[in-house]
Amino acid sequence: MTPTPDLLFRTLADPTRRAIFERLCREGEQTVGALTARSGVSQPAVSKHLGALKQAGLVRDRHEGRQTHYSAQPGALNPLIDWTGQMAGFWQKRLDALDDLLKRMDQ
Amino acid sequence: MTPTPDLLFRTLADPTRRAIFERLCREGEQTVGALTARSGVSQPAVSKHLGALKQAGLVRDRHEGRQTHYSAQPGALNPLIDWTGQMAGFWQKRLDALDDLLKRMDQ
DNA sequence: TCTATCCATAACCTCCCGGTTATGGATTTT
DNA sequence: AAAATCCATAACCGGGAGGTTATGGATAGA
Numbered sequence: 001m002t003p004t005p006d007l008l009f010r011t012l013a014d015p016t017r018r019a020i021f022e023r024l025c026r027e028g029e030q031t032v033g034a035l036t037a038r039s040g041v042s043q044p045a046v047s048k049h050l051g052a053l054k055q056a057g058l059v060r061d062r063h064e065g066r067q068t069h070y071s072a073q074p075g076a077l078n079p080l081i082d083w084t085g086q087m088a089g090f091w092q093k094r095l096d097a098l099d100d101l102l103k104r105m106d107q
Numbered sequence: 108m109t110p111t112p113d114l115l116f117r118t119l120a121d122p123t124r125r126a127i128f129e130r131l132c133r134e135g136e137q138t139v140g141a142l143t144a145r146s147g148v149s150q151p152a153v154s155k156h157l158g159a160l161k162q163a164g165l166v167r168d169r170h171e172g173r174q175t176h177y178s179a180q181p182g183a184l185n186p187l188i189d190w191t192g193q194m195a196g197f198w199q200k201r202l203d204a205l206d207d208l209l210k211r212m213d214q
Numbered sequence: 215t216c217t218a219t220c221c222a223t224a225a226c227c228t229c230c231c232g233g234t235t236a237t238g239g240a241t242t243t244t
Numbered sequence: 245a246a247a248a249t250c251c252a253t254a255a256c257c258g259g260g261a262g263g264t265t266a267t268g269g270a271t272a273g274a
Contacts, residue, residue: 006122013120014232015113025197032251045233047252066241066250074198077191084184084191090132091181121262139221152263154222173220173271 002082009080011056016041017049021058024072031067112186118163119187123148124156128165131179138174 012018020035032050036043050070053059057076062069119125127142139157143150157177160166164183169176 006125009116009120009125013116016232018113018116022194025194028201033249036251041232042234043251044235044253048232051252066239068251072194072198074195077194080187081191084188087129087132087179087184088181091179094135123262140219143221148262149264150221151223151265155262158222173269175221 002079005079005083007056008058008076011052011058014049016045017052020046020049021053021072024059024070029062029069029071031069033067035070112190114163115165115183115187118159118165121156123152124159127153127156128160128179131166131177132181136169136176136178138176140174142177 012021016039020039023035023038024030032043032046035050036046039046050059050061053070054061058073059070060073062071119128123146127146130142130145131137139150139153142157143153146153157166157168160177161168165180166177167180169178
């Protein structure tokens with residue numbers, strides 16, 4: 001079984017935090033300062049968001065002198081993909097059953 | 108462009124609410140009473156969650172006498188799927204660029 | 215008709231979360 | 245050595261979200 005996507009959903013629910021993650025996905029590794037510059041919130045806020053993202057396994061950090069570089073951790077989205085796939089699967093399954101039923105009633 | 112998955116993430120972030128949605132996906136249409144029975148929270152709480160799910164387009168309701176039947180609305184997850192796909196795509200793109208660069212340096 | 219059931223809404227409470235400012239340790243620059 | 249920069253943590257605050265109980269409208273059953 002794939003790990004529960006609970007933490008993932010909670011972490012990505014906040015727009016500011018998700019925006020940070022998106023930027024890391026689009027543009028690759030960034031320092032805290034660079035991320036803060038266009039985030040619209042204070043540097044401590046960004047640091048907190050990065051901490052949350054890290055705890056959810058969505059980002060990695062790399063220390064270099066006095067600055068910290070963050071980068072997106074791609075595979076971390078897999079549980080999300082699996083979950084949506086499952087939900088779609090359940091739906092499809094019930095659709096098939098209905099289809100089958102109708103086919104039997106038809107003949 | 109696909110609609111922003113913001114509302115989707117926020118709506119699915121709550122475990123109780125997501126559990127209700129999962130049950131509707133697995134087992135199909137359910138009345139509020141049936142959902143309340145195994146939800147662990149009060150009936151008004153369930154009604155509120157269903158309201159949120161409905162507003163996010165994740166469920167449909169069907170009134171029949173004094174009871175209301177809810178069912179999952181499958182296509183609603185598409186923006187989520189698109190979003191995860193985009194993120195994975197960005198990552199892949201940068202990987203390709205890196206690969207290309209290395210190849211050039213090599214020769 | 216009278217009662218019981220189903221569900222939605224209102225009113226309220228609590229707690230968590232995202233924001234802020236303040237601070238300090240580590241490192242770079244002058 | 246002194247000053248400045250980068251970032252993380254602490255402390256605090258306000259608002260929102262999820263929970264509850266209370267209530268009422270609509271429908272089904274007696």
